[in-house]
Amino acid sequence: MxxxxxxxxxxxxxxxxxxxxxxxxxxxxxxxxxxxxxxxxxxxxxxxxxxxxxxxxxxxxxxxxxxxxxxxxxxxxxxxxxxxxxxxxxxxxxxxxxxxxxxxxxxxxxxxxxxxxxxxxxxxxxxxxxxxxxxxxxxxxxxxxxxxxxxxxxxxxxxxxxxxxxxxxxxxxxxxxxxxxxxxxxxxxxxxxxxxxxxxxxxxxxxxxxxxxxSRPSITLEPGNYRAYLSPSAVNEIINMMSWGGFGLKSHRTKSTPLLQMVEQDRTLDASISLREHHGRGLVPIFTGSGFIKPDHVQLIRDGRYQDCLISSRSAMEYGEVTNVDYEYPGSLELAAGELNSADIVKQLDTGLYINNLWYLNFSDRNACQMTGMTRFACFWVERGEIQAPVDVMRFDDSIYNLFGTNLLGLTKEREMILDPGTYGQRSDHSIELPGLLVSALRLTL
Amino acid sequence: MNDYVNSVARQFKDIAPAVDFWTLRLTSETHEAVSVRQGVMQPVYNHHAFGAMLTVVIGDGCGYAATSDLSLSGLKRAAELACDWARQSATSGLLKAHDYPRPDARACYETPVKQPWHDMPLDEKITLLQDANTALKISDSIVDWSAYLGYGCDEIVFVSSAGAHIEQRFQYIQPSLSAVANKGSVTQFRSGGGYNASRQGGLEQLALLDFPDAAAGLAEEAVALLTADECPQGNMDLVLAPSQMVLQIHESIGHPLELDRILGDERNYAGTSFVTEDMFGSYRYGSELLNVTYDPGHSEQLASYGYDDEGTPAQREYIIRNGILQRPLGGATSQVRADMPGVANARQAVWNRPPIDRMANLNVEPGDSTQADIIASIEHGVYMETNRSWSIDDSRNKFQFGCELGRVIENGELKGLVRNPNYRGISATFWRNLAAVGNADSFTVAGVNNCGKGEPNQSIYVGHASPVCHFHDVDVFGGAQ
CATH class of the missing domain: 3.30.2290.10 (PmbA/TldD superfamily)
Incomplete structure (x- = not known):
């Protein structure tokens, strides 16, 4: 055309x-x-x-x-x-x-x-x-x-x-x-x-x-804690929320990062959580608007501990560091795979909530990286390893330290590459590669 | 008006394609911004764009092409692309020929400006922002602070094969102040001085937005919030300042009443609506105190205009009257599709996106209560101001919102600050618990700078004005710590 x-x-x-x-x-x-x-x-x-x-x-x-x-x-x-x-x-x-x-x-x-x-x-x-x-x-x-x-x-x-x-x-x-x-x-x-x-x-x-x-009759869940499987698309929404100031050097030095407790209190996520910005994937330009060449990757979180920040050229000068991105917002993230088999994830969920999509997340307490959001599209209630019925939309309100920390049961072996369909201003060139995630409890509130 | 844009419009008429109907919307966008952060001047932002959006109708089909190439060859190429799309949508399209409006109006509209942006030299703007920075940095607890002053001028010429020629010139002022305070693992933000409350007009709007005078007070509040109690939890009375009403109106009245959502266009992205076509004229949306208008009449408000981007004249309409739903927010195309009256709100965010239904100016009309009377009537509750968190389901019903600052209300008096104030509810019942609406004294014109919607995505200015409002029986709570 x-x-x-x-x-x-x-x-x-x-x-x-x-x-x-x-x-x-x-x-x-x-x-x-x-x-x-x-x-x-x-x-x-x-x-x-x-x-x-x-x-x-x-x-x-x-x-x-x-x-x-x-x-x-x-x-x-x-x-x-x-x-x-x-x-x-x-x-x-x-x-x-x-x-x-x-x-x-x-x-x-x-x-x-x-x-x-x-x-x-x-x-x-x-x-x-x-x-x-x-x-x-x-x-x-x-x-x-x-x-x-x-x-x-x-x-x-x-x-x-x-x-x-x-x-x-x-x-x-x-x-x-x-x-x-x-x-x-x-x-x-x-x-x-x-x-x-x-x-x-x-x-x-x-x-x-x-x-x-x-098409089966849907069920409405009462507020409370539910064992849940989050698909890669749902995990993407959570990571997107963490990315609102989570990884930039400026937000760390100005204490604005929602991961403040990881930085200030050495709070950790589960040891299976490793997250990196992988420029080498080749979907975003390897160069910045100031002419710097980005490194192959920046390791943001390793084995559950915060490691490095995304550093723009202005922050590099302000804080005496080395430029590694154009903007302090990720565009090529990868969350390390786990050991759960995607093919039988419903069996491993056993009884709980199978969440295909989350929607409209925001912080309910930024300092605690506590976020709220809605389930959307096809989410199902599962009992004894069998999908029973669709679930009406529910609001969750939970902390990253629970979902990626104390309540995390595992990540899938298989990861999904999601190319961002965003078109604000122009078509996005961002992408993200994510596994699914099984948690012992997700807090539903409304 | 921009001579170049007008000359392109004239020349295009000579090469316009032979189709059933066409419109051409030509835009000249100029944006400038000056900012100072932590006393350091940031790079000045200068942006300029020319762009054209050409729409053609052939039979039952419609297609568009947007291009920044305004040469005659560029516009001819755009016309070919638009015609290709129109021919395909004639056989696979959702709409029919009669669905598309055929505007023929000839008119002009211009933002009233008392003190033009360029009247203040750049060095004076920098000094103003540096002084604001000094006022924001009140203690070591303030770990980040900044002042921003932006300007936008959009000149638009809309012409059609039916003879329309509409020239509009909009000027925007965008000031803001922000302060970040920290102590250990607690960080608190305050923003104001026009933050997320941009206006049309000139520099005369700055004082009305308390810019830069709000600086010291915002910083003091940010520091005070570090040691404030968490917002109390429970079902209680809630008073929302206009700076939070903006968001409450936007998410739980504006979006659910957009007619294109109700017609299903947005179901894959921004979502659907709990409101259905049969509810207009009879559905009780809120208490009898709730009066909501689509009002292009406040010239300083962000989405005041003479005509929308389908060429429909803008005029004030009641959307909700005495609590009863009256009409949706739908432009001319949506009105034909749904066979119901709407408003002139088909808008393009930028030159390269097609018009869709947007909120424009959506306001809660003043009631008859003073703010003092409202506070005095409450035994136990919380007052909240300045939105900082927003989340709502795709039908625009179950919401949870958070604010920068709260104050406890006890026995009819405002007490101390509380931090991390949040509340949640359901749109369909929340507005029915509207217990009091402030009078004209608290009525404040503001808006949202970045309302996102549409496929392809569009981020647009919308205006919201409201007085302070009081709600019964709201689920209120604080942060996790």
Whole structure:
């Protein structure tokens, strides 16, 4: 559907970069960041197209530096060089004027060693029109609602010292659910680089099977503690919550991290909990907006103990550390696998709550990393190793020190790779690899 | 109005595709921000974007294409893509030709501004923020502190093949102050001075948001919260300040009444609603004291505008009157789909996202109680202000919210601070326990800066105004420690 000329965008960015670097004055330095996408978005409801369209966007960030003074801007590009250069010329001049009004920035830092990299994940183009029709056909008479997103994403960096970095990735992400009635639904996701209709059909069949279980009369649980299995999708919501300030150096040094008790009181999680940010997975750019190359991974939690932080270049300067990320928020997390067999997890749950999805988490006590949230989509009551009935949505309120600590019974051997379907501003390139988790007690409150 | 954007709109009419209907929404976005953290000037933020959203209708099909390439060749390419999508949705689409509005209005709207952003030079803005930083750092217990001042200007031209030409220019002011206090393993936050309460207008809004004068008081409260008692637990009376009412309105009135949710569009992401189409006109949403309006009439409020992004004129409507549900929050397309009246609230968050039903300005109208009378009427309860935690189920019924600061109410008097105040309830019954609504003296215009919804996702400004409100029989509790 959208334009797919893999190297054209890279060439355009480098061409603009060269033109801008030629306009620098004296000992000025310029850092340029490029971000763009050509994406198709097809929104569906009742297994029909609700809104369908394409988005082409390219933005350029500029950091114009002289000594310790600098000024920054971001500009949406048209893709037409003459039009863009006219706008960027003005921007450079404005930044030059603004820079002189600003004080020196003690936390300004950027890479001064040249580390050029190039990564293309430009598989054969997927024709969105065909894929959407295959989704409609595969869902058949099911009440499908969701979003099909498909296209190519670009990220680039260039500096006036000669460094060039490029990362592009063509991929799709189908995020959907099929509804039985009211809030009874089964969630599906299919994302990756190689669209296979047979795999889609397999996932739809699985959803049909779960919907048949969901059609049984639901039960409402009373508030209290319940033995529970949390699927990788549910664990993802909990990890997302921990990530709200949990791992950044700034939040640790300003005592704002929800993991404060691990930092200040040496509180630990279960020894089976090891969490790392794995940049080497290759789905996010390996370079930062300041030109630094990220390490293969950052070990955040090892054997239940807090280890290292995510460190942006500003924090690195402020606190005397070394940059290891662009932003102090994870995008490539991995939680180590355990030893439980996913295939018979219902048997191991025995009697309790099987949670496929959690929803809308937030902290009820940030200092204690205590969080609340809702069950959503297909969650089931299990007795003696057999699924009995769907469960009406329930609120939980529990601490990470319980769920990943004293109440943790085990993690599954198998892990699921979840590609973030988020599309705020632009399509997300984040991913996470997670096992499922069995706990002796999850506290339900409402 | 932006001459460039207008010239693109004129030129597009010459190359517009031969389709049943089209709209073109052109946007020029300018955002600037200055911030100082711990006395250190942070990088100044300058952002500028031009973008176009082209929508075409062919038969029963509709498609869109958004592009930052506003050259004629760029717009032609966008038109081809939009037409491709329209042709596919003509055979597989949910809506029919008559569902799509065909606006033809010609109008202008502009945010009233008394003191323009650029009237204050950059060095004065920096000094203002540095002074606020000094006021925030009241003791060693304050471990992080910052002051922020942002500005946005969106210039939008909306044209259609039916002859619509709507020009709107919005200007926003976004100030905020924050203080973080710590002692050992206890950390407390306070925010204010416009934090999450941005407004339309110019720098004249700063004083109305107590910016930067709120700085010292916020820091003092953050430090005091470190040693305050935990919020008491139990079923009791609850008084919510406007700074928390914002969130209460947003989550448990606004979202469940969005018509696209009720029609099922959001079921995979933001969720569905416990409200159904048959409830409008008869359902008791709250006590008789509850009056809620969609009101574009407060020009300083975040989502005041002349026309929405489907070209529908905005006018004030009662959403809930004397506790009875009146009409949903649905724009022109949703109104046709549901065959019921709504409001002008089909909105795009940014240039590259299509319009969907949003809250716009959703306000609780003032009642007749003074805040003093409300407090005096309570034997045992808690007063809470400034939201810090929000969670609600996908039908927008079971909620749990937390605030930055609480105060115990005993025998008709406000007593000391309590920390980690939380409460939970169920939307369908919570509003029926509304016992008193503050009068115009406590009515405060605020909003939410980052309401998330839609596939693809959109984060948008919405406005909420409210007086202080009193609720009976609420499940209140403190933190885990």
């Amino acid at each position: 959208s334009d797919r000329v893999p190297n054209a965008m890279q060439d355009y960015f480098y061409s603009l970069s060269d033109a801008l670097f030629s306009k620098l004055q004296g000992d000025e330095q310029l850092l340029l960041g490029f971000s763009g996408e050509d994406s198709d978005f097809v929104r569906m409801n009742h297994n029909r197209i609700r809104q369908a369209g394409s988005v082409a966007q390219r933005s350029l960030s500029l950091d114009l530096i002289r000594g310790k003074r600098h000024a920054q801007a971001s500009i949406e590009l048209s893709g037409e060089q003459a039009l863009d250069m006219a706008q960027l010329d003005n921007t450079l001049n404005r930044l030059r004027e603004q820079r002189e009004l600003l004080p020196e920035d003690p936390y300004l830092v950027f890479a001064d060693e040249i580390n050029s990299t190039e990564y293309h994940h430009d598989n054969a183009a997927i024709v969105s029109h065909d894929a959407v029709q295959q989704v409609i056909d595969a869902a058949g008479d099911m009440d499908l609602v969701g979003l099909f997103a498909n296209g190519i994403q670009y990220t680039g960096f260039a500096n006036s010292m000669g460094q060039r970095n490029w990362h592009s990735s063509a991929n799709f992400n189908l995020d959907w659910s099929c509804y039985l009635s009211k809030d009874k639904a089964v969630k599906g996701s299919y994302a990756g680089f190689d669209w296979q209709p047979a795999k889609l059909a397999e996932k739809m069949d699985s959803i049909r099977h779960q919907l048949s279980i969901l």
